[in-house]
Amino acid sequence: MPQGRGERADAARNRRAILLATEELLARHRPEQISMEQVAAAAGVGKGTVFHRFGSRMGLMLALMQERALTLNEAVVSGPPPLGPGAAPRARLLAFLDGIVDVVSRNKGLLAALGHAATTTHRRENDQGEGGESPIYRFWHRHVSELIAQARPELDADLMAHVVLGALHSTPVLNLLEQGESKRLSNALCTLAASLLDAPDGTPRPGLSSRRCNSGGVN
Amino acid sequence: MPQGRGERADAARNRRAILLATEELLARHRPEQISMEQVAAAAGVGKGTVFHRFGSRMGLMLALMQERALTLNEAVVSGPPPLGPGAAPRARLLAFLDGIVDVVSRNKGLLAALGHAATTTHRRENDQGEGGESPIYRFWHRHVSELIAQARPELDADLMAHVVLGALHSTPVLNLLEQGESKRLSNALCTLAASLLDAPDGTPRPGLSSRRCNSGGVN
DNA sequence: GACGCTACTGGACCAGCGGTCCAGTTGTCC
DNA sequence: GGACAACTGGACCGCTGGTCCAGTAGCGTC
Numbered sequence: 001m002p003q004g005r006g007e008r009a010d011a012a013r014n015r016r017a018i019l020l021a022t023e024e025l026l027a028r029h030r031p032e033q034i035s036m037e038q039v040a041a042a043a044g045v046g047k048g049t050v051f052h053r054f055g056s057r058m059g060l061m062l063a064l065m066q067e068r069a070l071t072l073n074e075a076v077v078s079g080p081p082p083l084g085p086g087a088a089p090r091a092r093l094l095a096f097l098d099g100i101v102d103v104v105s106r107n108k109g110l111l112a113a114l115g116h117a118a119t120t121t122h123r124r125e126n127d128q129g130e131g132g133e134s135p136i137y138r139f140w141h142r143h144v145s146e147l148i149a150q151a152r153p154e155l156d157a158d159l160m161a162h163v164v165l166g167a168l169h170s171t172p173v174l175n176l177l178e179q180g181e182s183k184r185l186s187n188a189l190c191t192l193a194a195s196l197l198d199a200p201d202g203t204p205r206p207g208l209s210s211r212r213c214n215s216g217g218v219n
Numbered sequence: 220m221p222q223g224r225g226e227r228a229d230a231a232r233n234r235r236a237i238l239l240a241t242e243e244l245l246a247r248h249r250p251e252q253i254s255m256e257q258v259a260a261a262a263g264v265g266k267g268t269v270f271h272r273f274g275s276r277m278g279l280m281l282a283l284m285q286e287r288a289l290t291l292n293e294a295v296v297s298g299p300p301p302l303g304p305g306a307a308p309r310a311r312l313l314a315f316l317d318g319i320v321d322v323v324s325r326n327k328g329l330l331a332a333l334g335h336a337a338t339t340t341h342r343r344e345n346d347q348g349e350g351g352e353s354p355i356y357r358f359w360h361r362h363v364s365e366l367i368a369q370a371r372p373e374l375d376a377d378l379m380a381h382v383v384l385g386a387l388h389s390t391p392v393l394n395l396l397e398q399g400e401s402k403r404l405s406n407a408l409c410t411l412a413a414s415l416l417d418a419p420d421g422t423p424r425p426g427l428s429s430r431r432c433n434s435g436g437v438n
Numbered sequence: 439g440a441c442g443c444t445a446c447t448g449g450a451c452c453a454g455c456g457g458t459c460c461a462g463t464t465g466t467c468c
Numbered sequence: 469g470g471a472c473a474a475c476t477g478g479a480c481c482g483c484t485g486g487t488c489c490a491g492t493a494g495c496g497t498c
Contacts, residue, residue, distance in 0.1 A: 008445070008446065010446075010447085011445080011446060011447090014446085014447085040448085045447080045448075046447060046448025046449055047448070047449070048446095048447065048448045048449070049446075049447055049448060050448095052445095052446070052447075052448095053446095122454095
């Protein structure tokens with residue numbers, strides 16, 4: 001993506017320096033105590049430069065995340081099975097979950113930083129109630145959602161994908177990752193996904209697995 | 220809990236006013252654009268009072284959440300089945316998920332506000348790497364975890380509970396809730412939990428549902 | 439190699455935040 | 469009704485994400 005015609009040499013250099021500095025800081029401190037000023041200083045650059053290149057805290061984190069997720073995304077889109085196209089949806093999903101956990105665990109603080117940025121970033125006039133998700137999340141969600149839909153068309157694939165991916169943003173889970181338990185998470189996520197895809201839904205155990213569970217209000 | 224001997228009349232009045240004002244603001248605005256100063260003003264109270272009563276933004280949100288979750292928690296601990304003790308773990312879990320979704324959907328912005336507070340609150344000297352979860356989360360997690368463990372002792376119940384509860388903190392899911400899709404979420408969560416508990420794990424479909432899925436690194 | 443155009447740079451600056459402080463007030467107990 | 473402490477509230481602080489713009493330096497042109 002960089003030096004894509006028209007990017008000056010010094011600009012490219014500084015961009016890399018900023019990204020690198022952010023990475024280092026993220027590795028050493030909790031994301032919420034890293035200020036943009038610190039990032040700028042660590043990169044040997046003025047604050048204005050950081051904002052000029054990345055627009056906002058959110059932009060910075062997004063750019064970093066995008067870079068980190070790039071190889072995984074490429075593997076999904078055009079790599080060999082089971083991650084890439086060609087394998088059965090079930091196998092692809094399990095492989096992909098593995099891949100995601102891997103990326104996330106290698107970038108422990110980054111997801112948390114993204115979450116933090118999302119709630120911190122100043123909203124100017126865009127009073128839109130909606131708000132946009134990050135492209136990476138969108139990509140991941142679409143992929144998971146499609147795989148679930150292929151394997152189990154009767155499920156609410158869209159929502160299930162959100163639920164599964166949601167686990168990665170959860171603070172307790174992130175803490176676990178911080179302690180090197182990524183294999184454990186990977187196993188749990190795969191078990192969960194496998195259960196969902198293999199569940200005896202539709203015919204067996206009638207009245208047990210698909211019973212309605214909505215009751216009245218509680219609070 | 221209030222006026223529990225020793226709380227002054229005006230203090231109690233103001234405490235309720237603050238809680239109420241927070242609720243109203245939360246209902247009308249996104250949580251990240253509600254400042255403590257606004258809360259104080261809306262409650263007709265000085266900023267110092269708010270901090271004196273609740274300690275921090277986090278404390279305020281926690282107190283509000285605690286109040287909202289109270290009836291559910293009581294129902295779980297001493298209410299009638301299927302929510303309360305006595306029913307089978309599976310039924311209790313499904314009922315509880317329903318209950319949680321209900322509470323969360325009734326307090327749309329509150330969970331988000333809690334998450335926001337968690338990343339925003341100034342950390343003084345407590346440089347502890349750990350960090351404490353909220354008591355409500357802890358309670359919910361323990362309950363879900365125990366139910367899963369009872370129904371399926373071989374699973375990583377602790378982590379599974381985190382994953383399931385993590386869904387409630389996910390922004391896309393929260394957005395869905397905002398649009399009144401709480402029934403959909405409830406169904407999805409129940410389907411997922413049911414799949415997990417009913418999964419043919421251990422003997423059937425050998426080599427399919429519990430196959431190892433950890434591969435090498437990707438990034 | 440000089441030149442000018444322009445994108446890039448960086449630090450002073452701003453509004454607003456969460457949180458603190460403490461002098462003054464007001465409820466409560468004896 | 470007096471004394472004491474708990475409560476109150478607004479001025480204040482340090483710091484943040486983000487803006488601004490004068491100055492700088494890379495790049496294409498001749």
